[in-house]
Amino acid sequence: MIEARGLSKRYGELLAVDGVSFSVAPGEVVGFLGPNGAGKTTTMRILTGFLPATDGSAAIAGHDLFDDPLAARRSVGYLPETPPLYPEMSVEGFLDYVAKLKDVPRRVRAQSVARALERCGLRDVRRRVIGALSKGYRQRVGLAQAIVHDPPVLILDEPTVGLDPIQIREIRALIADLASERQGDRARTVILSTHILPEVEAICRRVLIIHRGRIVVDRPLEELKRGGASLEEIFARATSGEAHEAPAAPPEVRA
């Protein structure tokens, strides 16, 4: 469903992403970990079509990001680190606008917006102005704009950052819920970046750790934990020094 082949991104002298390759099968929920500045956001921005890669290629749902960018972008729901919201718009008005941008056909648009409102628990605030909502609710609106066009792939960049513990629990449950949602005949594919390791254990089945622009761990969570070490220890080991664990080949299923 997501196919990254040798992605690199260079900012002047800095190589932010250095030959990142991985593939995510339909229905997989992947935790994307790494220290700050490791290249998580840059990788996600490449996959969503916000930034072009300096080198390498990527495909979303079979659409190459370079050859067919519009189709690839249509297949992705993206929640950036700061949710992209217009404070002066109403929740419903905003989602309707996003649905138009994402090519949701006119006859199902109202229905799509209603479904996104329902899924994200926003029905009661749908006429409220976004700027007047609490941070937790704004994050929900951010998630709602990511799913309003019912994309097969969801890419979420630190969706629980800056929320209080109760909001974190709610948003986490919502993400788990969205991840298990059926998308036609198969489950939705999700990439979730976070610093909160228990979040990964709660939601994800596979872990990707990126460090200094390279993938250093790519394993199913179960397999990682079989070694007896906690995810925290694995993370610390993978991101300290140069001792890179050779990326293990994941059980690949082609998208």
Place this chain on the structure above:
Amino acid sequence: MRHVLAIAGRELQSLFASPVAYTVLTLFAVLAGFFFLTGVLQFQEYIIRMQSFQLQDQLAELNLNDHVIAPFLHVMSVVLLFLVPAITMGLFAAEKANGTQELLLTSPITIWQLVIGKFLAAAAFVALLVALLALFPGLLFWYGNPELGKTLTGLVGLLLVGLSYAAIGAFASAVTSSQLIAFFLAFVMLLVLWMLGFLADLGAAGGGGAGSDAVGDVLRYLSSAEHFESVVMGLVDTKDLAYFAAIVGSFLVLTKAAVESVRWR
């Protein structure tokens, strides 16, 4: 086209949800009323003075188009010089500050659709301002008999000037994430473009070298005020239309490049 309209519609909606639109409309209406009133009073004074001096020839030459409407539209084109940047300053800068640029650039839309949508929103607002302004010369039709054709050409001229300002303002907004900087950048660019004609006149008066005539001609051609002058007097020349089309076109191309430049870095 659907995307373009969606973007333009949302932009207008946001403009009217913020105080900016109302501030601009109010300022514009107040200034227009003030300049119109002073223009009409001055015209009246002229007539009285010329009558008292028995200057029949000059009196016959006085008319509402050349002595009230044209100067009025002229001064309003100067007012637009700082009001249009207030409308366009948020077009792209606000998206960058909001983080919504990331939504736009990861949506299945092209950058051209984005730029045209934004420009259309600003253009619609400029058209609203000009329509509002048409009420004032409209009053003169009630009490006098100005030429309709000449009046309409003048208004169309003002619309063209406003559209070229909007394209320049859109570009200024696309190069920064600060609305304040976008405003001043647009204002300074418009002011310079407007004053190029004066610069040429100064050069000519200073009696520069042999090349100064050619330079003066180029500067005069580039100046927005020069082209507006001929349109506002009721003369629509393809040369002037081409000028405004070229300004709008080239600044939209620059805007597109500026928006796209996040991807080059």
